[in-house]
Amino acid sequence: MQADFHRKERAVSPVVGVMLMLVVTIIIAAVVSAFAGGLSTGSKKAPVASFECHISNSGYWGTSGFDMAVISTDQAIPTKDLKLVTTWTNASGYPIMTTVTGPSATPNTYYKCGAATDPLQCGYTYNSPLGFGPGVNQTNISGTYYPDQQWGNYSLLSGTHLHNSAAGFSASIGGYGSTPASRYQYTSGSYTLGPGEFGTDAMQALFGKGWEELRPGKVVNVQLIHIPTQKVIFDKDVTVEDG
Numbered sequence: 001m002q003a004d005f006h007r008k009e010r011a012v013s014p015v016v017g018v019m020l021m022l023v024v025t026i027i028i029a030a031v032v033s034a035f036a037g038g039l040s041t042g043s044k045k046a047p048v049a050s051f052e053c054h055i056s057n058s059g060y061w062g063t064s065g066f067d068m069a070v071i072s073t074d075q076a077i078p079t080k081d082l083k084l085v086t087t088w089t090n091a092s093g094y095p096i097m098t099t100v101t102g103p104s105a106t107p108n109t110y111y112k113c114g115a116a117t118d119p120l121q122c123g124y125t126y127n128s129p130l131g132f133g134p135g136v137n138q139t140n141i142s143g144t145y146y147p148d149q150q151w152g153n154y155s156l157l158s159g160t161h162l163h164n165s166a167a168g169f170s171a172s173i174g175g176y177g178s179t180p181a182s183r184y185q186y187t188s189g190s191y192t193l194g195p196g197e198f199g200t201d202a203m204q205a206l207f208g209k210g211w212e213e214l215r216p217g218k219v220v221n222v223q224l225i226h227i228p229t230q231k232v233i234f235d236k237d238v239t240v241e242d243g
Helices: 002-043 202-207
Strands: 049-056 065-073 082-089 095-100 109-111 124-126 130-132 161-165 219-226 231-239
Touching (some): 049 219, 049 231, 065 202, 082 202, 095 202, 161 202
Antiparallel strands (some): 049 065, 082 095, 082 219, 109 124, 130 161, 219 231
16 A cells, blocks of 8 residues: 555656746746846837928929928937838829838939039939938038938927928029919939939929929828838828918
């Protein structure tokens, strides 16, 4: 009888040991998972920000543009960590989507190119949208823009503005709506933005070639996506205004 008892005890003890090992393993796995999840969440926290966005198209270069203002943000947001995505539907019913990231070795905005076929050889080259205000170290309001104010090189803070206008000036320089007769059109000139010419202004860079179809009343979806977390921090259907 005594021998039977010891045999049963020896048979039960390994089972209890295995069960205890399983319980301990499960507890350790749960703790490690929770710790790793906490680290992941902490290192990839999407910023919380509010923005105001306007798109205008009067048909003339001086009063057609893009402007986005940062109303508030809980942290500085480097634009190198953002994707700007615009989407609209053209007259043929096709969606036109443009994505802007940065910094970029090849600028998305370039004109006054002469005979050049390399954007870096053009008279004006930069990465749109340009930054102005807080979070931007150096700014110029026209002409040659500083690298610091080009997309991908500045940060968004409360009060930062992202801003660009269509390029143009006169009949000889050409560009967008440079004369009353060329309203809503790009024409040839020294800016090399006419049909078939090698050049892309900021509005074309942000909304695609053919953006001039975006007459007042049309709608453009504008998104800002935080690349490290893949979270959309701004998403709005913006109605185009008349300059």
